[in-house]
Amino acid sequence: MQGLGILKEMAVENETFVHCDNLIKIYKVADLEVIALQGLSLDITEGETMALVGPSGVGKSTLLNLLGGLDRPSAGGISVAGWDLVRMKDRDRVEYKRKVVGFVWQQPARNLLPYLSARENVELPMQHNGVPAGVRRRRALELLEVVGLADRADFRPEQLSGGEQQRAALAVALANNPPLLLGDELSGQVDSSSAMRVLDAVQAINRAYGTTVVLVTHDPLVASRMDRVVTMRDGRASTEIRRRQSLRRRQGEDQAEQPSAQEEEWAILDPVGRLQLPRAYVNTLEMRELVKVHLERDHVSIWPREGDERRQDEAERAADGGEAPPSASLWLTTGEARSPAGVSVAVENLSRIFDLAGEKVHALQNVSLEIPAGSLSVIKGPSGSGKTTFLHLIAGLDEPTEGQVWVGERSLAAMSPQDKIDLVQEQIGFVFQTFGLLPFLSVEENVQVPLRLLYTPRPERRALVQEVLAMVGLADRAGHRTYELSGGEQQRVAIVRALVKRPTLILADEPTGQLDSVTGASIIALLREIAARQGVTVVVASHDPNVHEAADRIFELRDGRLVETVDQPRGRTGHGAAL
Secondary structure (H helix, E strand, C coil), X not given: CCXXXXXXXXXXXXXXXXXXXXXXXXXXXXXXXXXXXXXXXXXXXXXXXXXXXXXXXXXXXXXXXXXXXXXXXXXXXXXXXXEECCCCCHHHHHHHHHHCEEEECCCHHHCCCCCCCHHXXXXXXXXXXXXXXXXXXXXXXXXXXXXXXXXXXXXXXXXXXXXXXXHHHHXXXXXXXXXXXXXXXXXXXXXXXXXXXXXXXXXXXXXXXCCEEEEECCCHHHHCCCCEEEEEECCEEEEEEEEEEEEECCCCCCCCCEEEEEEEEEECECCCCCECCCHHHHHXXXXXXXXXXXXXXXXXXXXXXXXXXXXXXHHHHHHCCCXXXXXXXXXXXXXXXXXXXXXXXXXXXXXXXXXXXXXXXEEEEEEEEEECCCCEEEEECCCCXXXXXXXXXXXXXXXXXXXXXXXXXXXXXXXXXXXXXXHHHHHEEEECCCCCCCCCCEHHHHHHHHHHHCCCCHHHHHHHHHHHHHHCCCHHHCCCEHHXXXXXXXXXXXXHHHHCCCCCXXXXXXXXXXXXXXXXXXXXXXXHHHHHHHCCEEEEECCCHHHHHHCCEEEEEECCEEEEEEECCCCCCCCCEEC
């Protein structure tokens, strides 16, 4: 094929292609500042394939937007292929986006025009760059062949499957031969089989053109196909996995050497010496605030404080009026765990099929499971696996294509529309990733909204709101507008708004997605205590491994199917860690 391998011949081995130095990005929403990136430093080698992973809200897409020239950092430095993206003028930024970077989005429609064929879509970016018609056509057909769509070149997007549309979008992103390809959740709207074909196309592009690839993903299958996997936490690179190929000859066999992948996991030490310990280590050893560090001959040992010493410290701080650490006591400081006041949820052979542009998308396929009353259950899985669809179906906000849903002893299929409205208003509380608070109302007025819909008398309404706000330490913020609160405070308001009507079931969609890990930990503890102390059934859809760790039961979805159910015992202990 004409042009194959040209970029690889120009590449310099181990040359830094992308350089991020102490990147900071702060977004301002009304009077609230959200720190998306907090001193991120990262280098990417030319021709490398890399996955960015981590819970929602840790800064992955923000970093992708900075690399793509779609946004500017608040501080720090960033360069790609010699282009300084901080000092770049607007006219240079347009040229950079046309020639250096290609974007592929989770929704293929963002790359494809519906009234053009696949070939015409690939030709369009080249036409904007003044490429002659004959060259455009040859290049478009070449790219479609690389991604396995040579026989679909004259088909419009509506005539392609979801996976084929995503591969066509890849070809569009590479039309002008950019040396950097950025992708955001490429497998989010396709099944596993189609996702593997998309990844085959990405790797074929990398081999053919030497394209540097950076993908944001929640899908472990996508991450497993990359040379390097960087985990982000709290706006920084935390840990990474590096894979390298080596040749091995089997003992006693006279045959050619076979390639073998070797994998190593590392914690990332930034230029000023900061190190983020893996969250699993911190949780297992119950490390908090102060740890002891010892320099050994060839490594560093890190030890948590003894339990008695830590508890005494916390008690003294609480006695002095200081803020208690994120823990169970934040929610309920008196009383014992109650008998379940929540409701069980059961689904049988649940399926939901959406019709998108003539293509049937199986969001859920024959899912059967039971959620015990008074438990904290987590629905996990990559983007597009059906988590949010499942929450909508058990809440009665959507109708299944097939199957049954029971909330307690009641079948949703047997309910009238008014019965479902009453169920949602009276028994189900919702918590969203984006908080869903009304900015023109105060904290107290936001929490009162569900009670107003139930026509709760004003004196009772005010008493209930004051009670729940006191439970989460926000009594002194009752008169504030929501934009005057931190992200963690806003999420606590959203949770007590769901709780104030005393529901039997709380449904939460990525409740820690926009919070840092410390604030997220307090939200997880709060949800844990709502289930344990109040007996409310809590169901959370989440990518966050810290939420998974707190759950009583985990249901894993993939391609709309239930692939695993895990019951988790409570309690973990440990003593020390060595690095």
